[in-house]
Amino acid sequence: MTVSATITVEPLDGPATARSEPAFRLVYAEVFAEEPYEETSESVEATFRRFRSQVHKSTFRAAIARTADGDPVGIAYGYPLSSKTGWWERLITPVSDDFRREGGQRTFGLMEFAVRAPWRRLGVGRRLHETLLAEGNEERVLLNALPDAEAAQAAYRSWGYRKVGEAHPWEGAPLHDVMLRQLC
Template sequence: MTQQGTIAVERMDGSAAVQAQEAFRLIYAEAFAEPPYNETGDDVVAAFRRFPPQARKHAFRAALARTEEGEPVGMAYGHPLGPDTGWWDELTVPVPADMRREDGHRTFGLMELAVRGPWRGQGIARRLHETLLASMQAERVLLNVHPASRAASSAYRTWGYRKVGEARPWGTGADLHDVMLLDLR
C-alpha cells in the first residue's frame, strides 16, 4: 500500500477486488454518471455483472484509492488480453496483424480508471495507474477513452499513450471511443 497525504492506494488481485466490489461499484457509478458517459443504474448493474468474471481472469489486477477513513475515491482494473480477445475487432479501421497479435501476456487491457469528482486534480489517477502497472510483465497497455473526456485523454497522452484507432465498444449503439496504446518497453 502506498500513501500520499490522506489517500492510500492499494493494489489487489482478483479475489481481493471482488471482496471490495461495492467500493469499485460506488466509484464507477459516480464517475461514469457524468457526461460524456452518462451511465445509468442499469449500465452500472451490467458492468458489475461482468466484474466477477473479469476478476477471475489470469493476472487480473486492480488498484483502489481510499481516504484515511476508508472512503473509496478512485479505482483502476484490468487484465492481460488473450489470443481470442475481441478488442481489436471493434476498431473502425483494422490495424496490422502484428499489432493485434495477442498471446495472453503481451497486452494488458486497462478496463477502467476513474476518480470521484471531489478528489480529481490531486494526482490520484496517476497513482492508481502507476500502482496498477508496477512490475507489469506486459509489453504494452491498451485502453478505450471517450474523446469528449478531455481530462482523461490528456492524462493518457501525458503518461505516454498514443491513439492507434477508434472503436465502438460494447456494440453498435456505443459512442465512438479513442483506442490508445502505451508501450512499456
C-alpha cells in the same frame, strides 16, 4: 469529506477486488454518471455483471485509492489480453496482424479507470495507474476513451498514451478512441 486527506493506493488481485465490489461500484457509478458518460443504473449493473466474471481471471489485477478513513476515491482494473481477445476486431480501421498479436502477456487491457471529482488533479489517478501497471510485465497497455472526456484524454496523453484507432467497444457503444502506451 476532506480532499487533503492522505490517500493510499493498494494493488489488489481478483479475490480481493471481488470482496471490494461495493467500493468499486460506488466510485464507478458516481464518476460515470457525469458527462460525457451519463451511465444509467442499468448500464452500471451491466458493467458489474462483467466485473464479477472478470475478477475470476487468473491474470486480473486492480488498484484502489482510499482516504485514511477508508473511503474509496479511485479505481483501476484490467487484465492482459489473450489471443482470443475481440478488442482489435472492434477497430474501425484495422491494424496489422503483428500489431494485434496477443498471447496473454503482451498487452494489458485497462478495462475501467475512475477517480471521484474531489480527488482529481491531485495525482491520485497517476498513482492508481502506476500501481496497477507495476504489478505486471506487459509490453504495452491499451484502453478505450470517449473523445469528449477531455480531462481523461489529457491525463492519458500526459502519461504517454497515443491514439491508435477508433472503435465501438461493444454493441451500441458510442465511438471511442483506442489508446496505447508502450511500457518497454
